[in-house]
Amino acid sequence: MTEYRAVFDAEIVFSNEGGLQAQGFRVDVPGPDVSSEEIARLFVTSLDLLMTESAVVKNVRIIEEAHKGTRGGPGDPRRPV
Numbered sequence: 683m684t685e686y687r688a689v690f691d692a693e694i695v696f697s698n699e700g701g702l703q704a705q706g707f708r709v710d711v712p713g714p715d716v717s718s719e720e721i722a723r724l725f726v727t728s729l730d731l732l733m734t735e736s737a738v739v740k741n742v743r744i745i746e747e748a749h750k751g752t753r754g755g756p757g758d759p760r761r762p763v
Contacts, residue, residue, distance in 0.1 A: 685749045685756075686711050688721045690742040697735040710755035714744045727754030 688711045694702040709724040722737040730753065749757040 684746055686714050686716075686744055687747045687749070688716065688724075688739075688742055688744055690721060690725075690739045692722070692725050692737065692739045694726070694731060694734055695736045696731075697733045702731070708747075708750070710749040710752035710757055711744065712756040716744065718742060724752055724755055728752045 687708045689706060689708050692702075692704045692707055696702075704725070707725060709721065709728055711721065711724065718739050721742060722739045725739065726734050726737050749755065751757055
């Protein structure tokens with residue numbers, strides 16, 4: 683079975699001020715047609731970011747690559763079915 687990961691840049695704004703930027707970050711995704719909103723959710727969940735006001739991903743590329751165990755991702759055993 684082919685597994686996929688998203689490679690992207692991200693910008694996070696926190697509700698208590700401040701922010702975070704990432705370049706070339708990767709998360710496991712369920713398939714090649716995953717939405718930007720789902721990728722942003724996986725990014726926030728994988729880093730366990732609290733008080734996230736907004737998350738924007740851009741320059742998204744979906745690649746075929748084995749899952750690495752993204753928290754909240756398709757291979758996470760704690761993820762509800």
